[in-house]
Amino acid sequence: MEYIKLNDGLEIPAIGFGTFMIPADGSTYEAVKTALDFGIRHIDTAVAYFNEQEVGKAVADSDVEREEVWITSKLWLQDYAYEDAKKAIDLSLEKLGTDYMDLYLLHQPYGKVTEGWKALEEAKEEGKIKSIGVSNMTPALWNKWVSQFDSMPSVNQVEFNPYIQQKELSEILKPLDVKIQAWGPLSRGNANLLNEPVISQIAEKYGKNAGQVILRFENQEGIIVFPKSTNPERIKSNMEIFDFELTDDEMDKLRALDTGKGSHDPDAPGVGEMLMNAFDVHAND
Structure with missing residues (x-):
């Protein structure tokens, strides 16, 4: 496993396992246990995924020591008010069954962000x-909110894959040593991306699948990735990206796939209001 050093001095596993949209019906527990069994040591969850409890139980029931697993979770924007945020942090710790989280994020950049x-x-x-x-x-x-913070974030988790490479954002974050984490690193299984001729050609050359080529590209770009799958074979293959290296020419060809457009536009009018009213994360507490 490779690690990436954050601007606070801590080292985060370069590749992890995402749990977005995996139900809390035992599926998250089984998927996380499988990921840990395969050697993955970075699990990404969120209050709004409604599966923190199963993530925590899977880590507790595994043979891996807690300090060897990097757990990321995220605060939902309905809890951004200062006192609500303090309570929500403690609730995340309770659900995860741990006394600390390795990384905690503001999930969405709207509302009482500074609080x-x-x-x-x-x-x-x-x-x-x-x-x-x-x-x-x-x-x-970023420019709106971070200028009001007393400290610099260690990461900004955004949509990132060969179709949306966040070049303008990277220019802002790189001098600050803020790392990009990729959600949707495989564009959520986008068939167009997975079947791009240049990706297929590179995959054939190295005896890899398209997903492995994409994840290796992102890794070589310094991006922290955590692909999601509930298929054990896919979970295993997604982490097998460190036994080959893309050439400069191959990297340039993959960079050329950038369209600058993703599936989600955080700047679009009304997005904050829509997300604020999307659901109540405490409905079942």
């Missing part, structure tokens, strides 16, 4: 969170 960030900063000082960061911040949203 939520203050709560994250204080939880970090108290040892409840090791690293703190943000998610879904475009250049415009």
Whole structure:
């Protein structure tokens, strides 16, 4: 496993396992246990995924020591008010069954963002969170909010794959040593991406599948990735990306696939209001 050093000095596993849209009906538990059994040591969840409890149980029931597993979760924007955020952090810890989270993010950049960030900063000082960061911040949203923070985020988790390579955002984050985490690193199984001729040609050359080529490209670009799957064979193959290296020419060909457009536009009018009213993360608490 490779690690990437964050601007707070901690090292995060370069590849992990995502749990978005995996139900909390035992499916998350089984998928996370499988990922851990295959050697994955980075699990990404969120309050709004409604599966923190199964993630925590899978880690607790595994043969892997807690300190060897990097657990990321995210605060939902309905809890950004300072006092609500403090309670939500403790609730995440309770559901995960741990006394600290390795990384905790502001999931969406709308609402009382500065209050939520203050709560994250204080939880970090108290040892409840090791690293703190943000998610879904475009250049415009980054410039709007981070200038109001007392500390610099360690990561910005955004949509990233060969079709949306976040070049403008990278230019802002690189001098600050803020790392990009990729959600949707395989474009959620986008058949057009997986069947791109250049990707197919590179995959054939190295005896790899399209997903492995894409993940290796992202890894070589310094992006932290956590593909999601409930298929054990796919979970295993997704982490087998460190036994080959793409050439400079191959990297340039994959960079040329960038369209600058993803499946989600955080800057679109009304997105914040829509997400604020999408659901109640405490409906079943």
